[in-house]
Amino acid sequence: MQQLARRHSRIIIDENQKVCLELDSKMHDLEFKPKQLHDLVVRNDSDRRNLDKQKEKNMIKAKYLKMATTEQQKSDENVLKLVEKHKREKQATIDEIIKLEQKMDPRQKLELKIKQLQRKLNVMKHMPGDEDFESKRKIDELSGELREKYDEINEMESLHGILLIKERMNDNELQDARKKLIDGFLDVTTGQANIGIKRMGDLDRKSFAIACKNKMAKEDAEVTASVLCSKWEDEIRNPEWHPFKVVVDGGKEKEILREDDEKLRELKEKHAGEVYALVTNALLEMNEYNPSRRYSVPELWNFKENRKAGLEEVVEYLLKQWRTLKKRKR
Known part of the structure; x- marks a missing residue:
């Protein structure tokens, strides 16, 4: 009975100790909970303040971005207006030059008339005998007519020179407008747009990789x-390598690739087809745009038709994009 009582007492004591330990653990948890809650509140306040600051920064950035976008649109509009103005002036100059060229036959007739008057005047001046009133009158009349013809031809040459100077000025302005458009396109990601920038003389790495995959094992390509x-x-880009020769075509000299060039012949033997075509095309572009310094040059390009884009179609493309953007903002 005593042993049973002691065993029972031990069980009760062990259970009491276990309960005490559980109570102590719970008390500790209860004491720690307020601290956790306090830390959580502090952290939430800090996160909220950081979030507010970030929102404020984002609003400022959005404001400046909107201002920059507005300024860029104004700049684009000004460039488009300038290009249209230059286009009109260019056409007017071309029309004037055509008219002037059409007047070249009258100029030749005028020069012939001057020579005839000079001969006639010289003959009359050297005719023997006394000069009567009628002869003097004819000489004066011929001299006056000759002066008029000289004035006409001088005026014609002066007009021709002015038109040529104006055409050069318009060409320079159009080149400046083209450069501004290129600079604008370089700052804008056009994605898969029909009109964009192509770097003349650069190898198309994507097409090059596809061409290699078609000829080699996939893991090595x-x-x-x-x-x-x-x-x-x-x-x-090596300026010392110039695999070109000069030929005369239609009375004009032009450079073409030398088929006997060692490097090109080796490339054709190892990688004939598309790879060879990509390299030679880039080489021809480099020789056309920057043969001496040998670095790629940006050019406005019509990717849909794979050709250099004209200034008129670039302006039409930008106007279309601008109108689309205006409709979206509405």
Whole structure:
């Protein structure tokens, strides 16, 4: 009985100790909870303040971005107006030059008339005998007519010179407008747009990689394409390599690729087809746009038709984009 009582007492004591430990743990948790809640409140306040600050910064950024967008739109509108003005002036100058060219036959007739008057006047001046009143009158009349013809031809030459100078000035202004459009396109990501910027003389790495994949094993194509593309980019930019020869076509000299060039022949033997075409096309572009310094030059390009974009179609494209943007804002 005593043993049972002691065992029972021990069980009760152990249970009491276990309960005490549980109570102590719960008390500790209860004491720690307020601290956790306090830290959580402090953290939430800090996060809220940071969020408010971030919102404020974003609002300021959005404000300045909106202002910058507005200024860019104004600048684009001014450029478009300038291009349209230059286009009209260019057309007027061309019309004047055409009219002047049409007057070239009258000018030749005028020069012939002057020579005839000079001969006639010289004959009359050297005729023997006394000069009567009628002869003097004819000489004076011929001299006056000759002066008038000289004035006409001088005026015609002066007009021709003025028109040529004006045409050069308009060409320079149009080139400046084209440069401004190129600079504007360089700052804008056009994605898959029909009109954009192409760097003349650069190898098209994407097309180059696709061409290599069509000729090589898939696992080797990517690395090989990258190495091969870098190699030929360096070759194209090398000013000491000039695989061109001069030929006369239609009375005009032009440069074409030399088929017997060692590097090109080696490229054609190893990578005939699309890879060879991409390299030679980039080489021709570099020779056309920057043959001496050998670095790529940005050009307005019609990607849909794969050709250089004219100033008129670029302006029409920008006007279309601008109208679309205005409709979206409404």
